[in-house]
Amino acid sequence: MDLSNKTAIVTGASSGIGIAFSEKLVQKGTKVYGLARRLNKLQEIQQQLGDLFIPVEMDITRANDIENWVKSQFTEDYSPDILINNAGLGTFGNVEELSIEDWDTMMNTNLNGVFYITRQVVPFMKKNPNHCHIINISSVAGLLGNPQISAYNATKFGLRGFSEALFKELRYDKIKVSTMFPGSIATHFFGDDKEANTHPNMMQPGDVADTLIHLLETPDNILINEVTLRPLNPKNPDNQ
Numbered sequence: 001m002d003l004s005n006k007t008a009i010v011t012g013a014s015s016g017i018g019i020a021f022s023e024k025l026v027q028k029g030t031k032v033y034g035l036a037r038r039l040n041k042l043q044e045i046q047q048q049l050g051d052l053f054i055p056v057e058m059d060i061t062r063a064n065d066i067e068n069w070v071k072s073q074f075t076e077d078y079s080p081d082i083l084i085n086n087a088g089l090g091t092f093g094n095v096e097e098l099s100i101e102d103w104d105t106m107m108n109t110n111l112n113g114v115f116y117i118t119r120q121v122v123p124f125m126k127k128n129p130n131h132c133h134i135i136n137i138s139s140v141a142g143l144l145g146n147p148q149i150s151a152y153n154a155t156k157f158g159l160r161g162f163s164e165a166l167f168k169e170l171r172y173d174k175i176k177v178s179t180m181f182p183g184s185i186a187t188h189f190f191g192d193d194k195e196a197n198t199h200p201n202m203m204q205p206g207d208v209a210d211t212l213i214h215l216l217e218t219p220d221n222i223l224i225n226e227v228t229l230r231p232l233n234p235k236n237p238d239n240q
């Protein structure tokens with residue numbers, strides 16, 4: 001896909017890799033609707049990226065709000081070309097300590113929210129004369145289960161199944177579906193105090209975004225449906 005003059009929706013655009021995805025897309029000339037709950041953060045990003053970045057205050061766990069926004073924004077003649085399902089969060093701990101509220105929040109954000117927005121966007125993509133692309137951000141936790149992250153694992157494994165089914169369902173509609181499975185990235189995912197919770201051997205958001213751009217720019221009849229990204233050496237240099 002030639003990214004200039006295309007239209008993208010990026011969920012979770014107020015932080016972390018969502019900012020990096022938005023920045024790289026805007027640099028390519030793509031209009032980006034950046035969705036997240038914190039409008040003030042999105043507005044700060046617009047100050048940096050300019051008017052090709054459009055802040056949209058949205059909680060992706062609210063199906064009705066998503067339906068209203070998508071239907072008010074897009075028409076038969078104006079469809080999104082790209083959907084990046086990136087918004088997500090993780091709460092970790094032993095299963096008996098994990099609250100039902102935390103389980104529900106992860107399911108509603110990481111899995112249900114992806115369904116809510118994808119089911120609204122796909123009908124517009126089907127009418128789009130261009131090839132379209134949906135990229136879902138899973139995690140290595142969508143490939144490997146591990147202690148203390150069971151609920152997060154469940155959401156990211158679920159997202160893998162959803163993505164694989166969609167890739168097979170939508171390929172003949174000229175809609176690509178890809179899933180990214182990143183390891184540790186230096187973002188606010190691990191807590192508000194990014195300096196304290198990340199280390200230099202984690203992947204950088206901009207490097208992960210370069211891979212996203214590569215997936216999008218593949219020729220129309222090439223689909224990279226899954227890609228795993230890892231830090232080569234994942235250990236904190238202070239603890240080696």
Ligand SMILES: NC(=O)c1ccc[n+]([C@@H]2O[C@H](COP(=O)([O-])OP(=O)(O)OC[C@H]3O[C@@H](n4cnc5c(N)ncnc54)[C@H](OP(=O)(O)O)[C@@H]3O)[C@@H](O)[C@H]2O)c1
Pocket residue numbers: 011012013014015016017018035036037038039041058059060061086087088089090109137138139140181182183184185186187188189190
């Ligand atoms: N960092 C890692 O090591 C890593 C590794 C593998 C996969 N991932 C995945 O990468 C994605 C992005 O994470 P990140 O590392 O960039 O973390 P982050 O810096 O914490 O960003 C998370 C983003 O999700 C948004 N979000 C959360 N709940 C939302 C909701 N209900 N509605 C709308 N937006 C919501 C947040 O925006 P608001 O708070 O403003 O709503 C924020 O923009 C997640 O799906 C995560 O699971 C991260």
